[in-house]
Amino acid sequence: MDGIMILPTVIAAGGAALAMTAIVALRYLLASGGFALATARVRPGLYAGLGRQIRAEIGWSLLSAAIYGLPAGVVAWGWQQFGWTLIYRDWQAYPLWYLPLSVLVYLFAHDTWFYWTHRLMHRPRWFRLAHAVHHASRPPTAWAAMSFHPIEALSGAVVIPALVFLVPIHVAMLGLVLTVMTVMGVTNHMGWELFPRALVHSRLGGWLITASHHHRHHELYSCNYGLYFRVWDRLCGTDRGLSQP
Numbered sequence: 562m563d564g565i566m567i568l569p570t571v572i573a574a575g576g577a578a579l580a581m582t583a584i585v586a587l588r589y590l591l592a593s594g595g596f597a598l599a600t601a602r603v604r605p606g607l608y609a610g611l612g613r614q615i616r617a618e619i620g621w622s623l624l625s626a627a628i629y630g631l632p633a634g635v636v637a638w639g640w641q642q643f644g645w646t647l648i649y650r651d652w653q654a655y656p657l658w659y660l661p662l663s664v665l666v667y668l669f670a671h672d673t674w675f676y677w678t679h680r681l682m683h684r685p686r687w688f689r690l691a692h693a694v695h696h697a698s699r700p701p702t703a704w705a706a707m708s709f710h711p712i713e714a715l716s717g718a719v720v721i722p723a724l725v726f727l728v729p730i731h732v733a734m735l736g737l738v739l740t741v742m743t744v745m746g747v748t749n750h751m752g753w754e755l756f757p758r759a760l761v762h763s764r765l766g767g768w769l770i771t772a773s774h775h776h777r778h779h780e781l782y783s784c785n786y787g788l789y790f791r792v793w794d795r796l797c798g799t800d801r802g803l804s805q806p
């Protein structure tokens with residue numbers, strides 16, 4: 562490919578990255594804004610006096626949206642243009658049981674990556690360099706969902722764009738994975754438990770991460786590192802149970 566051919570390709574890929582950045586930013590504003598409104602109704606005054614912190618959370622989150630948008634936009638463009646990735650549209654391409662399995666594989670793979678990179682981020686050097694931004698939210702709010710230093714945002718932004726090259730997934734199931742990622746990212750930080758006690762304190766709930774679990778991470782720091790599941794925290798002895806946000 563000579564220079565004349567490369568330029569339009571770069572412009573098209575860059576446009577896709579920009580468009581994806583706008584989508585991720587809008588998704589963040591709608592999800593965090595929606596749950597912040599719900600918080601104002603369910604727990605009036607919970608965010609009182611946190612205006613400065615919330616403005617910082619929104620600023621870091623919008624910067625993270627650009628970092629998430631870049632690889633996601635380029636991969637989505639490559640999928641449309643050249644058929645990159647193992648994302649499929651035909652419901653018959655794999656057996657039906659593969660649909661929920663693929664969702665679980667994506668969530669577990671993301672959770673595993675997050676658990677180990679998150680533990681690394683709590684090493685003093687990495688904490689000072691990057692993760693302190695996320696923990697500057699004391700207590701976190703619904704706006705802290707994507708409040709990460711760019712280094713940490715980059716570590717999260719590569720996960721799904723890499724997985725779509727490794728594990729086949731139906732486009733609708735990928736949408737479900739992204740929805741779970743968005744909703745849990747917001748609700749785990751909003752300062753109150755959304756899910757019923759009967760679920761949170763059930764046997765199944767004992768393996769799932771909701772606000773009660775992640776809130777304790779923000780209180781105690783050196784425990785409860787997981788994202789969706791408590792599997793790694795339990796295996797590695799870092800699970801310190803639930804908080805009562």
Ligand SMILES: [Zn+2]
Nearest residue numbers: 695750775779
């Ligand atoms: Zn957090």
Ligand SMILES: [Zn+2]
Nearest residue numbers: 679692696778
């Ligand atoms: Zn942390």
